Amino acid sequence: MLFQRDSIFFYSIFASMRRKKAKKEFFEVEVIDAGAKGKSIAKAPDGKVIFLNNAVPGDVIDVQTFKKRKGYYEGKATQFHKLSEHRETPKCTHFGTCGGCKWQHMKYDQQLFFKQKEVTNNLQRIGKVELPEVTPILGCTHPYFYRNKMEFSFSNNRWLSLEEINADKTIDNRNALGFHIPGMWDKILDIDKCWLQADPSNAIRNELKAFAKAQNIPFFDPKQQSGVLRTLMIRTTSTKEIMVVVQFFLATKLHIETIMGFLKNSFPEITSLQYVINPKGNDTIYDQEVVCYHGRNYIFEEMEGLQFKINAKSFYQTNSEQAYNLYKITRDFAGLTGSELVYDLYTGTGTIAQFVAKKAKKVVGVEAVPDAIKAAKENAEHNKIDNVEFFVGDMKTVFNSEFINTHGHPNVIITDPPRDGMHKDVVQQILNILPEKIVYVSCNSATQARDLALMDSNYKIIKTQAVDMFPQTHHVENVVLLKKKNLDFYE
Secondary structure, X not given: OHHHHHHHHHHHHHHHHHHHHHOOEEEEEEEEEEOHHHOEEEXXXXXXXXXXXXXXXXXXXXXXXXXXXXXXXXXXXXXXEEOOOOEOXXXXXXXXXXXXXXXXXXXXXXXXXXXXXXXXXXXXXXXXXXXXXXXXXXXXXXXXXXXXXXXXXXXXXXXXXXXXXXXXXXXXXXXXXXXXXXXXXXXXXXXXXXXXXXXXXXXXXXXXXXXXXXXXXXEOEOOOOEOOEEEEEEEEOOOOOEEXXXXXXXXXXXXXXXXXXXXXXXXXXXXXXXXXXXXXXXXXXXXXXXXXXXXXXXXXXXXXXXXXXXXXOOOOOOXXXXXXXXXXXXXXXXXXXXXXXXEEEOOOOOHHHHHHHOOOOEEEEEEOOHHHHHHHHHHHHHOOOOOEEEEEXXXXXXXXXXXXXXXXXXXXXXXXXXXXXXXXXXXXXXXXXOOOEEEEEEOOHHHHHHHHHHHOOOEEEEEEEEEOOOOOXXXXXXXXXXXXXXXXXXX
C-alpha cells in the first residue's frame, strides 16, 4: 500500500510538471492566417503552428498556450502589441462569450477572403483536382440580421460574468433566455440583443423573458430536470411571416394560456403561434406533438413565385436571401434546356428540385427523412409542379441500379449532401451511371474535395463558386459543376 501511495504521489507531481511544461508563452508573435473552425494561425519560434481563438491575421501578440500536440499548440492571445488593419469592432456586446459569430472582430471583406482561400485550398490539397479559374465568392448583402430561424434556451442557471462573481453580491434571480455557453451544457448566456435575426426577434425574446419573470413562471433547470419554460424558436420569412414556438418542459393549462396569450396579444404580427410540451431529457421536438395555439401551423417562404410551406419541424436554409442566390447558381450551373432528366440527391424538402423543375423535363428527388419528403410533395402540389417525383430512403441503398432502371438514366445529377459528404456507395453509383453533368452543392468543402477526388478520372471541374451563407462565421457553401470527360455538353 505504501508503494502504491508513493507511486500515485510521484505520478501526480510528474503529471503536474508535464502540464506546466506544456504551457508555454511566446512573445510578439504575428498572426499570419485563418484556419478551420474559425481559428486564427500563428507560428511559434520552434516552427509549430499555434491555433488561436481571439486573434485576427495581422495582429502581433503575446501567446499563452494551454495545449501541446505533436505538430501544433493551442493558445490564446494575452497581450496585443499591434492590432491588425483587418480588425473590426464587434457590434455585439456578447462577442467573445457567446459561441456564435466568432469572426465578428474581422472585417467582412477579409472574412470572404479567408473563406474563398479555404475552399480553394481544400479542393487543391485534399481533392488534388485541376481547377478552372475560380469565380470570386458571392458575399452576403446583409452580413447582420440574416438568419430566418433562431432557437433560444430558458434556464434558471444564468452564466455569470467575472465582474458579477467578483462583486460578491447575492444574485437572487439567475433566470436567462439565450444561448448555451460553449462546452457548458447547463449554463445559458442571457442575451440582450442578438445581431443575427431581424426584428421583432429581439423584442419577442426580451418581452417574453420579462413577462415570465414578472409572473414567476419557473425557467428550466437542466440539472434537476424541472421547471416550465424550456426553449423559444422564432422563424421569419422574406414575405414577413413569423412563427413562434414555445417549448414547455412541464406546464399546466394556466401556464400555457398565460404565456401564449401574452404573445398573441403583444405581437399580433405573429402568423403562426405554437407550443410543445416536452418532458424528455433532451429538447428536440421532432418526436413531439406541436400544438397550434393561434394562426396557421405553418408559414410560407417564397422564391420566384414558388411558395414553400415551413412548419415547426421543417428544414429550410437559414439565410433566405443567400439560399435564393445559391439555388440560382445551382440552376445556372446545370445549364438545363428543358429536355433533361435530373436527379436531385439529398433533396431535403425539395426546394432545389422545384426551383429547377421549370427548366427540366423531369426531376426525381431522393431523401432519407420521411417528413421532408412529405413536405416536398405538399409543396410541389401547392406550386402546381407536375414534373417532379420524390422518394424516401437511405441514399446509399435506395439509389441503386433498380432505381435507375425504374426512373430513367439521369442527364444531370444535383447533389447537396450533409457535412459528411456523400457515402462512398453513392459516389460509386454515380460513377456507374456517368451522367453528363453533376452539380455538387456542399456545406463542407473538405468532404466535397474528398468526393471530387474519387470522381476525378471521369469528370472535369468546369466551374466552382463559393457562397457565403453565414457571415461572421467561418462556415461557407461551395458549388461545383462537373462535366463528364471526353464529352462536350457544356458551352
